[in-house]
Amino acid sequence: MTNQxxxxxWDVRSVSRVAGPARVIEMNLGFMKRMTxxxxxxxxxxxxxxxxxxxxxPGPPLSRPADQSEAATRLGVPKDLTLQLGGGxxxxxxxxxxxxxxxxxxxxxxxxxxxxxxxxxVTISRxxxxxxxPVTQEQYAQVTRSNPxxxxxxxxxxxxxxxxxxxxxxxxxxxxxxxxxxVSWADAARFCEALSGRVGKRxxxxxxxxxxxxxxxxxxxxxxxxxxxxxxxxxxxxxYDRRRGGGWPVETVPVxxxxxNAWGLHDMHGNVFEWCxxxxxxxxxxxxxxxxxQGPSSGSLRVLRGGAYLFPVRYSRSASRYNIAEGPAFDCIxxxxxxxxxxxxxx
Ligand SMILES: [Ca+2]
Numbered sequence: 001m002t003n004q005x006x007x008x009x010w011d012v013r014s015v016s017r018v019a020g021p022a023r024v025i026e027m028n029l030g031f032m033k034r035m036t037x038x039x040x041x042x043x044x045x046x047x048x049x050x051x052x053x054x055x056x057x058p059g060p061p062l063s064r065p066a067d068q069s070e071a072a073t074r075l076g077v078p079k080d081l082t083l084q085l086g087g088g089x090x091x092x093x094x095x096x097x098x099x100x101x102x103x104x105x106x107x108x109x110x111x112x113x114x115x116x117x118x119x120x121x122v123t124i125s126r127x128x129x130x131x132x133x134p135v136t137q138e139q140y141a142q143v144t145r146s147n148p149x150x151x152x153x154x155x156x157x158x159x160x161x162x163x164x165x166x167x168x169x170x171x172x173x174x175x176x177x178x179x180x181x182x183v184s185w186a187d188a189a190r191f192c193e194a195l196s197g198r199v200g201k202r203x204x205x206x207x208x209x210x211x212x213x214x215x216x217x218x219x220x221x222x223x224x225x226x227x228x229x230x231x232x233x234x235x236x237x238x239x240y241d242r243r244r245g246g247g248w249p250v251e252t253v254p255v256x257x258x259x260x261n262a263w264g265l266h267d268m269h270g271n272v273f274e275w276c277x278x279x280x281x282x283x284x285x286x287x288x289x290x291x292x293x294q295g296p297s298s299g300s301l302r303v304l305r306g307g308a309y310l311f312p313v314r315y316s317r318s319a320s321r322y323n324i325a326e327g328p329a330f331d332c333i334x335x336x337x338x339x340x341x342x343x344x345x346x347x
Pocket of ligand 1: 269270305
């Protein structure tokens, strides 16, 4: 077995663990009430001693998100951008203004992991266009003439899921409006390159910082919806958190099935994990550049963001970082693209 296979199998097992005995976990403000005196003292001490990962009480957005129309006027570019992919297929993107945000999660955030800290101020100095949806199967097929998505081959968790993945069953071309899945990081990068050639603009994956900045859209809470994310707001594995009737979620949902965030981006939380351009390093935040961080210069794992239909809600938190080797292509992984503003057409 190669290292990559090991990674692949490990990850599938971790997904199995995720789908194991459910625990009652709900991202809500209730945990504040359960904070112990010791916890409060520790938080106060960390603040006093200047601990860079000091717990902070989650709260409302730090500020209103930068106004997209205002930024478009200032930059002399359109707020909305539509790329024509050919064959009547198009892709909608929207202007994400430059700005600053607090990247990562506070120590007090429920279910956070250490790699989400320390929270640090990041400046996104260059505005960019971002796809308002993950790349769909239709778009992917139009650009690459292939559709690796495995969705319709998966009919049940216990019986078929891992077998389907491992057998690499032939993909079925269905769900034109569902996000493309089963794409490796390299597949996503190739798509960007092919689309760049087709539209004559630089299309690329977002950096991890750009992704979180765009996801938050001015919010500082666990989700861009506040401290909670409900099944009516995103596609994630609600059955993990609540033992309710019904099966495990075995399908993605068409993009745009849920309301967008304040910047008009749909599906940032859940549906499919999204590849970022960056290598993953759990320690990166300790030494991240403050302006336009691009991640480590090398590595063996790539960053995935936003959680997925199969994963519990904690993976969908705005700050949650996930990672996997470039090679494996799972049916819970997709991506969305960005176009740099200076490269965007004037229409
Ligand atoms: Ca997503």
